[in-house]
Amino acid sequence: MNSSQTGSLTQAAQKFRFGAFELDLQEGELRKHGIRIKLQQKPLQILGILLRAPGAFVTRAQLAEHLWPSLHVRFDGSLNTAVNSLRQALGDSPRNPRFIETRPGRGYRFIAPVAPVEEAVSVPAERSAIDSIAVLPFENDGDPGLAHAGEGIAASLIASLSTLAHLRVIARSLVSRFKGQEMEPRSAGQSLNVRAVITGRVVRRETKLIVGVELVDIASGYRLWGNEYNCSPDDTLAIEKDIAKEVTKKLEPRASGRPENQSAKNNENFAAYQDYLKGRSFCNKMNEEDARRSIGYFEAALQQVPHYAPAHAGLADAYNQFAFFGIVPSKEAHALSRESTAKSLAIDPRLAEAHTSLAGVKFLYDWDWNAAQEQFLRALELNPNHAAAHQRYAELLSAIGKVEEAMEQMQFAQQLEPLAPVLDMQMAWTCYVARDFKRAEEQSWKALAMEPRFAAAQQTLGLAYEQMRMYEEALVELENARSCSDNHPATVAALGHAFASAGRTDEAVEMLHQLEEMSQRRYVSGYWRGILYSGLGEEELALEWLDTAFQQRDVWLIWLKVEPRFDRLRHSRRFGQLLHQIGFGAA
Secondary structure, eight states: OOHHHHHHHTTSOSEEEETTEEEETTTTEEEETTEEEOOOHHHHHHHHHHHTSTTSEEEHHHHHHHHSTTOOSOOHHHHHHHHHHHHHHHTOOSSSOSSEEEETTTEEEEOSOOEEOOBGGGSOGGGOOOOEEEEOOOEESSOHHHHHHHHHHHHHHHHHHTTOTTOEEOOHHHHGGGTTSOOOHHHHHHHHTOSEEEEEEEEEETTEEEEEEEEEETTTOOEEEEEEEEEOGGGHHHHHHHHHHHHHHHHOGGGGGSOOOHHHHHOOOHHHHHHHHHHHHHHTTOSHHHHHHHHHHHHHHHHHOTTOHHHHHHHHHHHHHHHHHTSSOHHHHHHHHHHHHHHHHHHOTTOHHHHHHHHHHHHHTSOOHHHHHHHHHHHHHHOTTOHHHHHHHHHHHHHTTOHHHHHHHHHHHHHHSTTOHHHHHHHHHHHHHTTOHHHHHHHHHHHHHHOTTOHHHHHHHHHHHHHTTOHHHHHHHHHHHHHHTTSOHHHHHHHHHHHHHTTOHHHHHHHHHHHHHHTTTSOOOHHHHHHHHHHTTOHHHHHHHHHHHHHTTOGGGGGTTTOGGGGGGTTOHHHHHHHHHHTSOOO
16 A cells, blocks of 8 residues: 555545444544444554455555654654554454454454445435344443343343334344354344344443444444433333333334323333343243242232332233143132233233233133234234244234144244244143144154253153054153142143053053042142043043033143044034133033
């Protein structure tokens, strides 16, 4: 590079992007995910020279001529200091360089991809439409507290953007593989097959948090928007709202006239929000112990923010699990779930989670299939990317025998949350009640690959094996389910039914005795003894216990129409009458 070349470069592009960084020569600023990085003038100038000739070798003499023109001074020490400062700002290493390659004593070469940056106003109108986006994991300086804050902001952004009907938002679990990596936004966006990405960084400066956020168009590489926010650690939820509002304006200009989501107004306590997320996480583990733990976290969130609508909806869903696990009788869970759902909807009538919870009440307890479907569709209208709504709507469709539609909803849910074992387990159950036992086996193993002690997946796998007459395999998996669920009545009944199917009647009767003994200590639904008596061929006793479950309004009766283990009862007029009473019509 000679003097004429360096002179001509001053007339070239003034902004460059490489990796997570952006250099603005006109403003004299280096930013990483929108946060300014302190850097003196000489290192900035060196970076500008290297970026204008990416891949080209620039000698030390050429740099000196540009930085110290016409001065006869020793520049070696000053140049070394400037380059070291630049490397420190970039987090680069001379031994394993990602950005600046050194040729000792000779010069330097910029080795990373570089793109000139144009402002959003220069983006052609026909290219500005964005229909898909990913919120990449926020970076930090290695502080665990900052990682926690960054995760919360990213999760809130995903939730907020998911309410835009025209926008496909990549699930948090799918972008988690980029956590801890130096991300080049365009490469990450291309691998996720999205039109835009949001990147961010959180750093601590004295008592303040600095949050930098950028919106990047993947096709063009344009920086569509970026901002830097200063806040105290307790004000991150307010920052989340500001970020979501600004990004929404970029993605849907007309959205600025929409009323602000009421629940967002109530998310004023970051600790409450974190408790809510923990509650959801434990609720999704689908076991009795974690269902109890989820209640504690939802209640902790509401102690801090009593009018926090999502936490009320979370409580409703956890109480539904109480009914499924038999922690309390279904009638008691019904009252608790209905109350929490009503509170959530009163606070925020447009909250998708609240409508999903109401759909659950209509489905599980009222056995009002039409009303439940109406509420599921309303939830998906409000948030098309709400995976749990797709999942639970699939449960309804499975229960009433709409197999193909149920499969479609589960596939939507799995696309939104591809790394969620609970969705793989639910897909396995959907396949099981649809009599696709081989696929139920495959989906169960997919869940167990991520969560080996997932009792619900072990049980579904065992049930599929039983229906395929693979009795040894079935008994192994059902024993595993019983062990991992701490001897839950559902697994005892399943094991007993499988023993009966395998011709091991004495062992099946022993499981029956265990259920009867267990009922002296805890609530045991009549449904489970109905299952076991059906396996033993005791049809009248099976029907008597199913009648008892009906009087208990037990939630498990939603599966009566499609559960394969009741097939030997379907010829019975009494069984058909029970189906009719529940709302399924004649068998």
